[in-house]
Amino acid sequence: MSKSLQAIRGMNDILPEQTPLWRHFEGTVARLLDNYSYKQIRMPIVEFTELFKRSIGEVTDIVEKEMYTFDDRNGDSLTLRPEGTAACVRAVLEHGITGGGQVQKLWYIGPMFRHERPQKGRYRQFHQIGLEVFNLDGPDIDAELIVLTWRLWGELGIRDAVKLELNSLGTSESRGRYREALVAFLSTHLDKLDEDSQRRLKTNPLRVLDTKNADTQAILADAPKMADYLDDESRLHFEGLKARLDAVGIPYVINPKLVRGLDYYSKTVFEWVTDKLGAQGTVCAGGRYDGLVEQMGGKPTPGVGFAMGIERLVLMLETLEQIPEEISRQVDVYLCAFGEAAELAGLALAERVRDQLPNLRLQVNAGAGSFKSQFKKADKSGALYALILGDDEMAQQVVGFKPLRGQGEQQSIAWDALAAHLATCIVQG
Numbered sequence: 001m002s003k004s005l006q007a008i009r010g011m012n013d014i015l016p017e018q019t020p021l022w023r024h025f026e027g028t029v030a031r032l033l034d035n036y037s038y039k040q041i042r043m044p045i046v047e048f049t050e051l052f053k054r055s056i057g058e059v060t061d062i063v064e065k066e067m068y069t070f071d072d073r074n075g076d077s078l079t080l081r082p083e084g085t086a087a088c089v090r091a092v093l094e095h096g097i098t099g100g101g102q103v104q105k106l107w108y109i110g111p112m113f114r115h116e117r118p119q120k121g122r123y124r125q126f127h128q129i130g131l132e133v134f135n136l137d138g139p140d141i142d143a144e145l146i147v148l149t150w151r152l153w154g155e156l157g158i159r160d161a162v163k164l165e166l167n168s169l170g171t172s173e174s175r176g177r178y179r180e181a182l183v184a185f186l187s188t189h190l191d192k193l194d195e196d197s198q199r200r201l202k203t204n205p206l207r208v209l210d211t212k213n214a215d216t217q218a219i220l221a222d223a224p225k226m227a228d229y230l231d232d233e234s235r236l237h238f239e240g241l242k243a244r245l246d247a248v249g250i251p252y253v254i255n256p257k258l259v260r261g262l263d264y265y266s267k268t269v270f271e272w273v274t275d276k277l278g279a280q281g282t283v284c285a286g287g288r289y290d291g292l293v294e295q296m297g298g299k300p301t302p303g304v305g306f307a308m309g310i311e312r313l314v315l316m317l318e319t320l321e322q323i324p325e326e327i328s329r330q331v332d333v334y335l336c337a338f339g340e341a342a343e344l345a346g347l348a349l350a351e352r353v354r355d356q357l358p359n360l361r362l363q364v365n366a367g368a369g370s371f372k373s374q375f376k377k378a379d380k381s382g383a384l385y386a387l388i389l390g391d392d393e394m395a396q397q398v399v400g401f402k403p404l405r406g407q408g409e410q411q412s413i414a415w416d417a418l419a420a421h422l423a424t425c426i427v428q429g
């Protein structure tokens with residue numbers, strides 16, 4: 001197939017055999033967020049380029065080299081959203097729903113776009129579920145965000161495989177003082193820094209802290225520590241968060257070098273990481289951004305949130321084999337009808353059963369086929385039972401009820417009794 005007729009590198013189709021696990025994941029998150037009373041918001045996937053430049057920061061990898069930016073037919077510069085926070089802040093401001101200190105606990109789901117080098121767990125179109133909370137400034141809400149992800153990992157069966165890393169970046173004032181100290185220290189080692197760090201030193205010095213270069217990391221061992229520059233307010237906030245995590249029993253490690261790749265953070269930052277996915281091990285990340293709303297033209301409004309990468313979490317479920325039995329089986333019952341009259345009766349019967357058992361996954365064979373080929377299809381569907389409607393069954397107004405997974409002999413069930421019979425069988429598994 002010619003290249004222009006293939007999917008774009010790093011942008012994936014999610015195939016029918018993959019979607020059940022995606023839906024399991026998305027459904028589990030949505031239910032949990034309902035329970036914690038978060039409300040869903042849906043933003044467009046395209047925004048003015050300026051929005052992302054202003055919020056994420058001009059001197060970040062995302063804005064400098066990863067955005068899908070284009071001029072539309074009006075000549076406006078637009079960008080496919082690389083993340084959700086900027087658009088969510090834009091939306092709440094535009095609709096005034098955080099005005100007057102109104103608390104908003106929001107979540108969103110959808111595709112994000114970054115022109116990164118594709119590899120396992122890193123794509124150019126990927127999907128996030130994100131949460132953003134406005135107008136709550138205490139550590140209790142930071143803790144709630146972490147506690148609910150901890151519960152999610154438990155429900156998904158991956159809790160033992162993820163680790164929480166925490167840091168506090170302080171207020172912008174304390175971060176400014178730390179930045180000065182760091183620049184002064186690194187300037188005395190300028191000739192030993194790698195090229196990228198030399199550049200970052202001038203543009204975004206805190207990002208030097210998360211360099212992958214081992215020599216630069218060795219130099220950083222003696223660098224001033226961010227924790228020593230924290231103002232009292234940030235220190236108390238961080239202590240408050242840790243106390244709450246301790247109270248719930250959530251383990252964490254303090255990573256003083258955790259700075260995050262987006263510029264809008266202040267105070268708390270955190271990442272959930274795993275060693276099960278290779279190089280792309282961050283499955284969920286976020287933090288507090290108390291200055292962002294104001295920076296975007298709103299009134300001072302505290303904010304905090306995070307986003308998780310759906311591809312990475314689905315990969316984890318596969319790697320750890322945490323795939324519930326009911327999603328590997330898509331069909332409960334498969335109805336095989338032989339002959340035109342049986343097909344019509346089968347259709348009507350199937351609809352009657354669906355009226356009574358709305359959660360039953362009932363597949364009706366489409367089109368004709370020999371007895372043998374229909375059974376093959378029934379078996380391949382993964383169904384627990386086949387229903388058979390042939391001439392004999394039609395004459396007696398019954399269906400043949402055939403267990404497909406070694407659960408006993410075939411029996412005849414009257415049409416009127418079918419739904420009740422299925423209800424007991426399926427519940428009993």
Ligand code: HAM
Nearest residue numbers: 083085121122123126282283284285286305306307309
């Ligand atoms: P982020 O760290 O850039 O933060 O992305 C959050 C998560 O999205 C990552 O931890 C990862 O799981 C996933 N992710 C990021 N890039 C890719 C990629 N190229 N391929 C696959 N998955 C990826 C944010 O986006 C912030 N908006 C999070 C936030 C919300 N902070 C506060 N509120």
